[in-house]
Amino acid sequence: MKPAVPRASRSQLAIMVERVIEGLVYICGISAIIFVFGIFFFVFKEGAPFLAKLNFTEFFFSKEWIPTSSVQPKYGIGALIVGTVSVTALAMLIAVPFGLGAAVFVSEFCTGKTKETLKITIELLAAIPSVVWGFIGLSVMSPVIISVFHVPVGVNLLNAALLLALMSVPIMVSIGEDALKAVPDSYREAGIALGATKWQLIYRVLIPAAKNGLLAAVLLGVGRAIGETMAVLMATGHAVNIPDSIFDPVRTLTATIAAELGETSHGSPHYQVLFLIGVVLFSITAVVNLAADFIVKGIKRK
Amino acid sequence: MTTATLNPPAAAGVDYAITTRDLKLWYAKFQALLGITCNIKKGQITSLIGPSGCGKTTLLRCFNRVNERYGYVTTTGEIKLLGKNIYDPDVSLIELRKSIGMVFQRPNPLPISVYENVVFGLRIHDEQGLKKSDYDDAVEKALTEVGLWNDLKDRLQMKATGLQLEQQQKLCIARLLPLKPEIILMDEPCSALDVGGTRAIEELMFALKGRYTIVIVTHNMAQARRASDECIFMLMGELIEHTLTTEMFVTPKNQKTAEYIEGRYG
Numbered sequence: 001m002k003p004a005v006p007r008a009s010r011s012q013l014a015i016m017v018e019r020v021i022e023g024l025v026y027i028c029g030i031s032a033i034i035f036v037f038g039i040f041f042f043v044f045k046e047g048a049p050f051l052a053k054l055n056f057t058e059f060f061f062s063k064e065w066i067p068t069s070s071v072q073p074k075y076g077i078g079a080l081i082v083g084t085v086s087v088t089a090l091a092m093l094i095a096v097p098f099g100l101g102a103a104v105f106v107s108e109f110c111t112g113k114t115k116e117t118l119k120i121t122i123e124l125l126a127a128i129p130s131v132v133w134g135f136i137g138l139s140v141m142s143p144v145i146i147s148v149f150h151v152p153v154g155v156n157l158l159n160a161a162l163l164l165a166l167m168s169v170p171i172m173v174s175i176g177e178d179a180l181k182a183v184p185d186s187y188r189e190a191g192i193a194l195g196a197t198k199w200q201l202i203y204r205v206l207i208p209a210a211k212n213g214l215l216a217a218v219l220l221g222v223g224r225a226i227g228e229t230m231a232v233l234m235a236t237g238h239a240v241n242i243p244d245s246i247f248d249p250v251r252t253l254t255a256t257i258a259a260e261l262g263e264t265s266h267g268s269p270h271y272q273v274l275f276l277i278g279v280v281l282f283s284i285t286a287v288v289n290l291a292a293d294f295i296v297k298g299i300k301r302k
Numbered sequence: 303m304t305t306a307t308l309n310p311p312a313a314a315g316v317d318y319a320i321t322t323r324d325l326k327l328w329y330a331k332f333q334a335l336l337g338i339t340c341n342i343k344k345g346q347i348t349s350l351i352g353p354s355g356c357g358k359t360t361l362l363r364c365f366n367r368v369n370e371r372y373g374y375v376t377t378t379g380e381i382k383l384l385g386k387n388i389y390d391p392d393v394s395l396i397e398l399r400k401s402i403g404m405v406f407q408r409p410n411p412l413p414i415s416v417y418e419n420v421v422f423g424l425r426i427h428d429e430q431g432l433k434k435s436d437y438d439d440a441v442e443k444a445l446t447e448v449g450l451w452n453d454l455k456d457r458l459q460m461k462a463t464g465l466q467l468e469q470q471q472k473l474c475i476a477r478l479l480p481l482k483p484e485i486i487l488m489d490e491p492c493s494a495l496d497v498g499g500t501r502a503i504e505e506l507m508f509a510l511k512g513r514y515t516i517v518i519v520t521h522n523m524a525q526a527r528r529a530s531d532e533c534i535f536m537l538m539g540e541l542i543e544h545t546l547t548t549e550m551f552v553t554p555k556n557q558k559t560a561e562y563i564e565g566r567y568g
Binding site: 111184186187188191193195196204205 | 366404
């Protein structure tokens with residue numbers, strides 16, 4: 001008699017392979033989580049011993065960063081935080097109008113070949129290594145800034161902000177375009193059928209409808225700008241300084257770590273403080289990214 | 303074709319809202335309308351019926367030239383709305399669309415408040431600087447007309463996309479009214495609604511009839527029969543028969559019309 005249900009005919013080996021692949025895929029899936037927590041744990045662990053000795057007020061608010069002094073080292077990252085924030089803010093002031101404008105242009109005004117070419121080119125902008133950006137800042141932008149604005153130094157807040165703006169535009173365009181593309185076409189038709197002009201359609205219908213996605217695009221751009229290291233190290237002037245104008249040199253948290261970590265001895269207070277700066281940075285970018293993520297989730301749920 | 307005999311020629315002394323002459327339309331290479339000539343009477347409800355892909359929605363979307371937003375559409379022939387050829391070079395698309403309202407298959411209120419939805423048209427066409435009170439009046443009037451005022455008067459700031467579908471569709475009609483359109487085009491306005499919603503929209507159509515010329519595309523033959531004065535039957539991009547609704551459903555002249563309304567195909 002034949003069994004009602006045919007027996008599995010696959011070999012033991014095939015079943016084993018299946019299990020192994022399943023396991024591997026699972027590991028790939030959760031590896032990102034492991035790495036994120038692993039990195040945070042490692043960075044925190046390296047910096048933690050110094051926490052006991054740390055004066056938090058001084059750490060966050062003092063602008064005196066003299067970590068290598070043999071007499072009285074000072075670990076105030078106030079100026080560095082101001083540096084990071086000011087460079088990022090200025091970069092965003094430049095990048096947001098450009099990035100979102102480009103997103104609107106790509107999504108609403110371009111079709112076919114132009115659209116594809118433009119998207120690929122903009123994404124290519126994201127592929128330029130940051131050290132090359134830094135190089136451009138040093139050798140191209142710096143002389144331009146000196147001659148245009150008649151200032152003594154060309155490596156300054158403005159220079160770095162321009163570079164960061166260019167570096168964060170691609171992500172804004174691509175996320176912003178996605179957000180606009182996600183606006184149902186029926187909204188456009190509603191506006192058009194009521195006689196809206198293209199511009200009215202954009203600012204009365206599309207921008208309100210896509211505002212969460214556009215905000216997420218901006219936040220991801222901010223995250224990109226805060227975390228950037230090499231270009232700002234080369235273009236800010238790298239001076240611990242609270243800037244009075246956009247032509248003053250500044251120094252960022254990221255550049256400080258990059259420039260100094262190699263010269264500290266393992267386990268020294270300076271070394272530990274640099275790791276604490278890493279924790280501060282990590283916290284800032286995590287908050288920005290999570291905020292962007294929650295906002296994007298908000299879009300999908302609708 | 304025998305369309306000429308089944309399509310009444312424009313009669314003297316009758317007011318027509320829309321007349322088309324040999325209207326042809328191509329989506330890229332595909333010809334969707336094969337020369338439509340029709341006369342749609344002013345102040346009446348005319349329904350466009352026919353199986354999917356027959357070109358009825360395409361024809362409807364010609365009347366406010368919204369088809370043209372896709373770059374690959376070519377149109378030839380003539381469409382006159384209230385005596386004016388809408389393909390004349392001096393026609394402003396903005397003004398054209400202001401005077402012709404459109405209701406879509408799925409209710410598509412904008413993701414802003416009920417209030418802003420109703421005044422959207424006024425705001426984008428505002429040239430003389432309307433006051434807040436003008437807007438308030440327009441909202442009350444339009445919502446009263448579609449029967450939403452009592453339900454929504456305390457919730458005007460609520461997001462319109464959160465309303466029930468029936469209310470959304472009524473709102474989509476209400477937002478046309480402040481612009482005082484001559485013609486309202488409806489593209490299967492009830493297909494997303496339940497029985498009650500469908501009835502409500504049909505009643506609204508009756509209430510609006512006379513002041514507005516209504517052209518409605520529908521898949522639902524019972525609806526065409528209930529709700530329209532005249533009926534246009536289309537098939538494969540051609541106008542097969544255009545006659546009074548009462549005649550079409552009782553004594554269709556064309557064999558294909560008869561078969562369609564009997565439900566032999568479609």
